[in-house]
Amino acid sequence: MSEIDDRCRLVLIVPESDDLAARQTMLADALKGGDVASVILPQxxxxxxxxxxxxxxLVPVIQAAGAAALIAGDSRVAGRAKADGLHLTGDLASVAEAVEKFSPKLIIGAGNATDRHKSLEIGEVQPDYIFFGKIGGDIKPEAHPKNLALGEWWASMVEIPCIVMGGTDPDSVVSVAETGAEFVALCQAVFADPSRAAQVVATANALLDEKAPRFEE
Known part of the structure; x- marks a missing residue:
């Protein structure tokens, strides 16, 4: 286990835009800032x-930086783009079907884990990770308390890794890491000012290096 693998790691969510060239530049820049486990690309x-x-x-830009490229929602797009995985926020049946059909070839992650009961149901179909929060849900500086609470409960009890949505402030990675979650997702914190994206990724990693609890071997 490397130093970074034994603490909470960053997941980036690509923000909304129809300007492909700007997205490529912004993403490549952000990924120069340091360790990123994976990048989720929503439609x-x-x-x-x-x-x-x-x-x-965008998938090759993500993979060239050593991160996993996850396509939200569409397995055909993921297949054609040679992505590493799928991020699903639909019903339980679609997650179960994707796990059955594509795992372990693709990483299959599941959102829509809005409460404990739903989370446990999702866990039963064995996705590769579960996501607490929603894409576009980072509207405040801090991570949402409900997502932090779900992440802490889940991480203390279930082996399937979890991602918790952070806030618009890079410092929010610390409160997520303190829950025991394996991953913290950032979007606006990194991409609101694309010229600072690499700097924010570097700052978030430095905060995690300094303050994130270490996982047991």
Whole structure:
């Protein structure tokens, strides 16, 4: 286990935009800032064809930096773009089907874990990770208390790793790490000012190096 693997790691969520060139530059810059475990690419309002084009351009940028590229929602787009995995926020049946069909070839992650009962149901179908919070839910500087509470409860009890959505302030990674969660997701904190993206990733990693609890071997 490397030094970084034994503490909470960053997951980035690509923000909404239809400007592919700007997204490529912004993402490449952010990934120069230091360790990122994976990057989630949501479709937002893009039509399927445009989303496909974006995925095919962005997945190699993510993978070149050593991060896993996760496509939100669409297994066909993930397959064609040669992504590493799928991030699903639909119903339980779609998560179960994806796990059955694509695991272990692809990483299968599941959101929509809005309470303990739902989370345990999702856990039963054995995704590779569970996500607390929602994409676009980072509207305050701090991580949402409900997501922190769910992350802490889950991490103390279940072996499936969890990602907790952070806030718009990079410092929010510390409160997420303190829950015992394996991953903290950032979007606006990193990308609100693209010119500072690498710096924010570096800052978040420095905070995690200094303050995140270490996992037991």
């Amino acid at each position: 937002y309002g893009l039509d399927d064809g445009v989303f496909q084009k974006h995925a095919e351009a």
